[in-house]
Amino acid sequence: MKFDVEIDSRSGFCNGVVRAVQQAENYLKFSHHLNSLGDIVHNSLELERLKAKGLEILSLQQASKLRNDVILIRAHGEPPGTYDLLHRNNIQIIDCTCPVVLKLQERVRSVYQRLSPEGGQVVIFGKQGHAEVNGLVGQTDGHAIVIDSVKSASDLDYSKPTALFSQTTKDPVEYREIARYVKSKRPDAQVYDTICTQVAQRHESLVAFARTHSAIIFVSGRESSNGKVLFDLCRSVNTRSYRVENVSQIDPGWLCDGDNVGICGATSTPKWQLEEIFVYLRGLSDNQ
C-alpha cells in the first residue's frame, strides 16, 4: 500500500497556548516544580511531557490550600474570585491568560456594568463549566447566562436588553446562527464578534484541507472542546475523517492505496505530535 501524507501547516498550538507552555518551560529551567491551575493544555501527551519537567496540575480546591507558593494561570483565564483567593494566600501568579481572552473579559465586564442597572442580560455562547467560560461569567458576578445552541437561546427572556458574546473557540457558523436568532427576537440586541481570529481562520483553512485530502487523521485530546468542533468540521466535508489521540489509535485499515492523507489537529495539539503521526504513516506507506 502506497499513499501520500501531508501535515496541515496551519495546525498546531494557537498563540495563547504557545505562550503559556513557553512560560511554564522557561520557569522550569530554573526551578524543578511549578503548579498549574487546571490543565495548561487539553492534550494528555503534552501534559505528560510537561509533568516530567516538573509541572503539577492542581484543581482550584487543591490550589486553595497553597500558601506562599507560585502558580500558573493558563491561557483560558480565571474569574476575579480566583485572583482574590490566590492573593489572600500570598501566591505569586504567573498569569498566562491569553491577551485575546483578557480583552474579552474586559468587554464582558464593561458591558455587564452598563446593562445591569437597566435590568439587562449578558449571554455567553460557550461550553458550560469550561474554564474560559467560568472566567467570563466571573466578570458578571456570576449573572451571565451560558447557552450552547439555538435551542437554549430560545429559553432567554427577550423582554430584557441583551448582549451576546461567544467563547473564543466556538464554531463561527453556529455563532452566526445563534446571533441571527437572538436578533430576530430582540433586534436591538448587541452581538459581539468574539471568536478568536486564529480559530475562525483555522475553520476556513481546515475545510479546504479536509476537502483536498482523501482521508484525514485528526489529532486531539478527548477533552479539547476546540478539538471536537474542528473534528466535526472535517467530518462534515470528508467522511473519511478519523480522530485519534496518539499513534496507537490509528487503524491501518482506514487507509487505501493511492490515498493522500492529511494530518491536522486542534489549537491544543502540539506540532511534535502531528510530526510523530506523520513519521508513523510514512513508515506504514513505505513498508507495505
Ligand code: SF4
Ligand atoms: S484560541 Fe485564540 S483566544 Fe483562545 S487561547 Fe488560543 S489564541 Fe487565545
